[in-house]
Amino acid sequence: MKAGTDLSQIGSLVGDPARANMLAALMNGGALTASELALEAGVTLPTASAHLAKLTDGGLMRLTRQGRNRYYALTDHQVAEMLETIMGVAAVLGPKKVLPGPRDTAMREARVCYDHLAGEAGVSMFEAFVVRGFLRVDGDVPDITLAGAEFFAAFGVDLAALRKKRRPVCRTCLDWSVRRAHLAGGLGAAMLEGLIAKAWVRRDKASRIVRFTPQGRMAFNAMLRHKGEAPVVSGTEQGP
Amino acid sequence: MKAGTDLSQIGSLVGDPARANMLAALMNGGALTASELALEAGVTLPTASAHLAKLTDGGLMRLTRQGRNRYYALTDHQVAEMLETIMGVAAVLGPKKVLPGPRDTAMREARVCYDHLAGEAGVSMFEAFVVRGFLRVDGDVPDITLAGAEFFAAFGVDLAALRKKRRPVCRTCLDWSVRRAHLAGGLGAAMLEGLIAKAWVRRDKASRIVRFTPQGRMAFNAMLRHKGEAPVVSGTEQGP
């Protein structure tokens, strides 16, 4: 049975804790050096090096040399999406863990999924776009409406340019923390870019966490609000 | 780092060849007994039992007792889709294998992905629906058009009933063998049901292969054809 062999190969690649940590650390779409990844995984440099070798020639990571540093990154978003998918099933079937700590709370609130916004904020944004009629959803697949096209253009997204690229413009991605969909694809990436450009959010360097600036949170909520509804992203509540 | 831990847990579950074979064997959406799975994985009953225990309390499989048999199946389609996704990246980054044998050719032509049609036939069907204007795609997300609703109703699909269910009606699923999308979701499942009910196809028991009946192939091609185009599913060609 070849199917099983294929499965088990990448399965075992992801199956080691050290390697899994490295992969998780790269899910923000960035690239890290071998030393940083070693630190992230909690192993020494030599072992990290061995793991990285396996990951690269296993096809899950891509290596770019730069001076005396070697930067490792995930090969494509297909790999990133695979990891999110795996984390998705892990999240639904493994809530036997203790309650999430503060760091996880921040992750749950807003984080980057490879190159677009995920977490509570990502889900809220997606759902607000649907409520406001910018995206139409049949089943659970989004489609940009006329009003949506206007809105995104006003926000600074060049839809025409996005459509030219090979990457799908509009996709959804199941959120492992909330079990609801958020916006992915080229549009999702462009929105995150826009949020950063407008300084509404800042990406936490070396983690997947996305933090709202005070004014950014207000502006974001205003963008999502429709006909005087309550804000969707409140302050950093630390609920049990 | 918890994220890495979650990843590695299911990763290692999938990472063992025996377990991966079992999971792959269940991807047709059916249920098999422990003995059958042991045979499929090429291990003895005791080892199979141990693996199955890990898989079930790891949450990837579901056990239903029935008489003196114990039937194992995947827990949901989320798990099935995760496996397809993994096979997807395996397929794109691992074509250094030898050329596919005859059995794999059949798999590539038409197979069932949990409960809907995949492979060449699945992709052809999906793309034909788009060309004929039954599904509209923006980016790569499908949406049922008015014409589509009529067509599917005529085919025997009860769209209203599908919309009532919690499961998304219309989704796409990336095909590992062809690297193109095919139709998943409730509609995808209903279509496969319809194809079987009309006796256009038969599911190969105990494998994921779907075989067309002679008349079925003709009818299927007729369904897909639009304004006198060439048929999309030809005979069983055995290419090198």
Add this chain to the structure above:
DNA sequence: TTCATGGTTCGACCGTATCCAAACTATTTG
């Protein structure tokens, strides 16, 4: 009740993947 079949548990064996220390290579800086 007894027998047979389908599965699980136990114990022991074996292989392999992981790990680190130390040595080695390469690239930049002084």
Add this chain to the structure above:
DNA sequence: CAAATAGTTTGGATACGGTCGAACCATGAA
């Protein structure tokens, strides 16, 4: 050129996971 930083390679100790035979439970048939 020498010193320092970044990374890989090697070798050997360790441990964990997979594997099977045999014994053990459970369910259905005789």
